Every structure is written in structure tokens, then in C-alpha cells.
Amino acid sequence: MLAILPENKTTFGRRIKEGDLVIVYERHDHMKAVTVNSGAQFQNRFGAFDYSDWIGKPFGSKVFNKKGGFVHLLAPTPELWTLVLSHRTQILYIADISFVILFLEIYPGCLVMESGTGSGSLTTSLARAVAPSGHVHTFDFHELRANSAREDFEKNGLSSLITVEVRDIQGTGFPSKFCGEVDAVFLDLPQPWLALASAAEVLKPDGVLCSFSPCIEQVQHTCEVLTSTDFTDVRTFEILLRTYEVREHSFTKMIDEQSSDEHGSFSSLPCKRLCSEIAKDNRSSTSTLEKGVTVNNEKVRMIVAKPNPETKGHTGYLTFARRIV
Incomplete structure (x- = not known):
């Protein structure tokens, strides 16, 4: 495998x-x-x-x-797995995942706690970040979901790096045996403030916590509790990713003196600068045709980049805080 x-x-x-x-x-x-x-x-x-x-x-x-x-x-790879895995729950995507790993200061050898596991999108990337000598302990209160995630990690060859447990972190907290040993904690819970005291107990001094919440009301309550406990440097981010598609498009345009202005530009085409440069060339020359542009009412072929019309917007808010003594 x-x-x-x-x-x-x-x-x-x-x-x-x-x-x-x-x-x-x-x-x-x-x-x-x-x-x-x-x-x-x-x-x-x-x-x-x-x-x-x-x-x-x-x-x-x-x-x-x-x-x-x-x-x-x-x-x-973790990036590709995020795009193809079975969605048992809403998942974190690449933009959020990369930001989380950076701000949690995760590196090879770290011990990381995660709750809840969900579909395992983030867990897979966490495992690669801590490999080969670190470990990720991930918890989910839903037994069937935890079992499915465990099977995925085995299929991906990550069993040695990830331990999956069925546990209600909001109700019972993290296992006390990890007290003061954890480098980073990630929470994806409906009421993350209920797990903050337990997270503070297992985190090392200077360890970092991240809480992912889709609603701003959850963020507000979480920040209130964080500022009243053993945490500092509380910050919240929202990652908005805008992707562009790069494709060849064809446009019909008559390139002659009547269709150009005094500077040789063509306002109806998407790239005025390119058309201005083309207008300076001999309109029947081979050099113009080699650029993929034809003239005299024929199609103009251009490589253009445009925003993806299905760009994903808000996914959730990421709140980070640092454990202090």
C-alpha cells in the first residue's frame, strides 16, 4: 500500500x-x-x-x-486526498488546512490533539506535518464516523501516525494522561468553549490552540472564554480563496485602422496591451500569426485568466490562542 x-x-x-x-x-x-x-x-x-x-x-x-x-x-497526497475523500461531514479545504498547520507551528515530531475527526481531511495533513516521529490523536464522539476515518487512515498507510478514539471532548475533555505534553490542539466542535479548560491542561506552555467555527457567535463566545483563562495572543482569521481559470478563448475582431484608436489599442478585446503590440506588427506577417492571432474579421485566439464563477466563499473562522503559564 x-x-x-x-x-x-x-x-x-x-x-x-x-x-x-x-x-x-x-x-x-x-x-x-x-x-x-x-x-x-x-x-x-x-x-x-x-x-x-x-x-x-x-x-x-x-x-x-x-x-x-x-x-x-x-x-x-494529503492535498489530493482532501479533494477525493468521502464527505461524512463538512471538511476543511487546502487554504484553511495550510493556514492551520502554519499557525499551530506544527513540525516533525510534534504531538497534536484534534477533535472532532469528521472526514479526516485535516487529520491526514496533520499526520504528514508531524511525520516521521510525531503523532496525531484525533477524537470523535460518533463511533461509525470514527471507524470510517480509521479505515481511511489504514488505507492511506497512516496508522502509525494517527490514533483514532471515540470520545466526547466537550463532555469529558482530553485524556488526562497527556497533561502538559501536547504541542498543538485543534478543535472543530459546536461548543468549543466547553473544551478550552481541558485543552489548556494538556497543552505545553507556549503551545498553540486553534478553534474552527462556521458562525461568528461561536467565535465571540470562544474568545470571551479564551481571554479569561490561561491563553494569550487571541486572533481570528477568515480565509477567502479566489481561484482563476487559465484557458484559450476566441474572439472575433476586425483589426484595422477603423477599429483601433490613435494609440493602436482595441478596447473591445480583453487584453488591450497585447492587441496594441499586435497592431504594430505587419497585419499580414507571419509573426502575427505565430502569436495565435488572425486578422480581417477572423477569430482572435488568446490565453486569458478569469475568476472561477463557482468560487467558494466563507467556510469558517479560525481562532488561535497561545497557552501561557
């Missing part, structure tokens, strides 16, 4: 084996995690792919089926 560990990302020549977890990439917004089984097939809109044809190929390969359809075979 291929584990989601740092060395796997940097090892060259990795080849797919029977039983490996593979991320099948069709496009940036359509991927799926599958386990290679030589006696079965992978089915998608491009047809059927025999798993046996994948065995022995290096990760990153482009593979074809008999009908000419193709997919790319990628090695699993």
Missing part, C-alpha cells in the same frame, strides 16, 4: 503495484481515489480501463483504454 508520506512525494521512479491507492485524474475538478485490483476495471465516461494495464507504470502516467480515452494516474 502506498502511504501518504513525505518520502513518497520525493522518490523518483515510483511504480504502481497491486493494491496501491491511486488518484485517477480526469481534470482539475474531477478526480477519484481507487485501489488497484488486477482482476477488475475502472469505469468512467471515457470507457473501461483494465487495472492490470496500470501495474508497473510510474505514477504520473497518462494511460489509454481501447477506445482511445485516457486518464492520468497520480500518487496520493
Whole structure:
């Protein structure tokens, strides 16, 4: 089984084996995690792919089926796993995850506590951050959800780095055996203020806590409790990610003296600077055509970047605080 560990990302020549977890990439917004089984097939809109044809190929390969359809075979990483995992609960995505790991000051060898586990999106990235000598203890009050997460971590080869337990942290707190030993605590709970006293007990002096909450009322109550207990440097952030799509688009434009202004620019095209430069060239020259632009009422082909119309907005608020003595 291929584990989601740092060395796997940097090892060259990795080849797919029977039983490996593979991320099948069709496009940036359509991927799926599958386990290679030589006696079965992978089915998608491009047809059927025999798993046996994948065995022995290096990760990153482009593979074809008999009908000419193709997919790319990628090695699993925490980033890709976040995009393909089963959503048992609302999950944290890459922008929030990277911010959490940075501000929790997590590094290899750290001991981290998390509640609740949910779908395990953040847990997977935490495990890579503390590898190879650290450990993540994650807790969820829902037994079936905890069991499903445990199975995912085993499938990803992370069992040695993650311990999953069924526990109501809001009601009973973190295990007392970890008192003063934990480097960082992450809370994703409906009432995180109920777990703050327990988090303070298990955190080392100068340890950092993060609480994720979707509603500002939760943040306000959490901050009130944090400022009245053994925490300082209380800060709240909201991560808003705006993605851009880079694609080739075609525009019809007559490029002549009548359609340009006195400076040679073309206001109806999306990139005035590029069109201004093109207008300076000989309009029938090869150099103009090599730029992918045609003239005289023909289509203008341009590479443009535009905001994704389905940009995700608010996910939640991240509140950080530092344990003091």
C-alpha cells in the first residue's frame, strides 16, 4: 500500500503495484481515489480501463483504454486526498488546512490533539506535518464516523501516525494522561468553549490552540472564554480563496485602422496591451500569426485568466490562542 508520506512525494521512479491507492485524474475538478485490483476495471465516461494495464507504470502516467480515452494516474497526497475523500461531514479545504498547520507551528515530531475527526481531511495533513516521529490523536464522539476515518487512515498507510478514539471532548475533555505534553490542539466542535479548560491542561506552555467555527457567535463566545483563562495572543482569521481559470478563448475582431484608436489599442478585446503590440506588427506577417492571432474579421485566439464563477466563499473562522503559564 502506498502511504501518504513525505518520502513518497520525493522518490523518483515510483511504480504502481497491486493494491496501491491511486488518484485517477480526469481534470482539475474531477478526480477519484481507487485501489488497484488486477482482476477488475475502472469505469468512467471515457470507457473501461483494465487495472492490470496500470501495474508497473510510474505514477504520473497518462494511460489509454481501447477506445482511445485516457486518464492520468497520480500518487496520493494529503492535498489530493482532501479533494477525493468521502464527505461524512463538512471538511476543511487546502487554504484553511495550510493556514492551520502554519499557525499551530506544527513540525516533525510534534504531538497534536484534534477533535472532532469528521472526514479526516485535516487529520491526514496533520499526520504528514508531524511525520516521521510525531503523532496525531484525533477524537470523535460518533463511533461509525470514527471507524470510517480509521479505515481511511489504514488505507492511506497512516496508522502509525494517527490514533483514532471515540470520545466526547466537550463532555469529558482530553485524556488526562497527556497533561502538559501536547504541542498543538485543534478543535472543530459546536461548543468549543466547553473544551478550552481541558485543552489548556494538556497543552505545553507556549503551545498553540486553534478553534474552527462556521458562525461568528461561536467565535465571540470562544474568545470571551479564551481571554479569561490561561491563553494569550487571541486572533481570528477568515480565509477567502479566489481561484482563476487559465484557458484559450476566441474572439472575433476586425483589426484595422477603423477599429483601433490613435494609440493602436482595441478596447473591445480583453487584453488591450497585447492587441496594441499586435497592431504594430505587419497585419499580414507571419509573426502575427505565430502569436495565435488572425486578422480581417477572423477569430482572435488568446490565453486569458478569469475568476472561477463557482468560487467558494466563507467556510469558517479560525481562532488561535497561545497557552501561557
